[in-house]
Amino acid sequence: MMRRLLDALYTAAAGLAALSLLGIFLVMMAQVLLRELRMQLPAADDVSAYLCVATTFFALAATFKRGELIRVGMVIDRLRPFPRRVMEALVLVMAAVIMAYVTWWTGQDMLFSLEIEEVAQGTVPIPLWIPKLAMPLGAGLLLVAILDELVTVLRGAKPSYVVAAEERAASGDFSAEL
Structure with missing residues (x-):
């Protein structure tokens, strides 16, 4: 049930x-x-510009889950299974801390814009809290996706971004690899 809900959230954000x-x-x-x-x-x-930011932030979680965000695995890919799982968990914890920070501050910025009734300085006075809302929502969903993968790793399974990369490699598709 939870898996379907999370996957639906990632898909909705990608939409x-x-x-x-x-x-x-x-x-x-x-x-x-x-x-x-x-x-x-x-x-x-x-x-x-606002839609460009929304495109970027809303795509983060789904892109992460599919293993299509830039990831440098020069060290972690060479580790044996147990040390790799430990390193993977540590990296996910660090990523979660960073994304929690980003989510918090973008949320605070959006709330401040709402509080002071900040509007765009252009020809149309667009309330800026509306386009700024995409940042904490997208960052927060990426945080959820990172925590989702952390739980997967702690349970001893491969994270979905690794599985997705392996499936692409097995089919001969190296388009997402650097």
């Missing part, structure tokens, strides 16, 4: 990232069309 990316495309195409009519789309640059 939001895809919608944000589609939003960037639509804003850019609207700009192109309106330029031909000698018109402008107000706040297009601001909205594109």
Whole structure:
């Protein structure tokens, strides 16, 4: 039950990232069309930037779970199973601490923007807490994904990002490897 819920959360966040990316495309195409009519789309640059941040943060958890974030395994990949599991757990704990910090501070920044009613300085006064919301949500979901993998490692299983990388390698797909 919990596995399905977490996987659904990761998938939903990836869907939001895809919608944000589609939003960037639509804003850019609207700009192109309106330029031909000698018109402008107000706040297009601001909205594109906000959607770019949303795309990035909402995609983090799903990308991590699929093993597609940049990972340097020069040392850990050479370890025997038990030391590797210990090192994997330590790295995941450090990643969790860092992401907890990022989630906390981006959340505080978003709440401060809401509290002071901060708005964009562009042509359209967009309340900035709205685009800033994507950062703590995406970072928080990445934190959940990291803790999810930590539990997997502590139970003695391979983390899903390792399994995904091994499956890609077995099929001859090295596109995500450096």
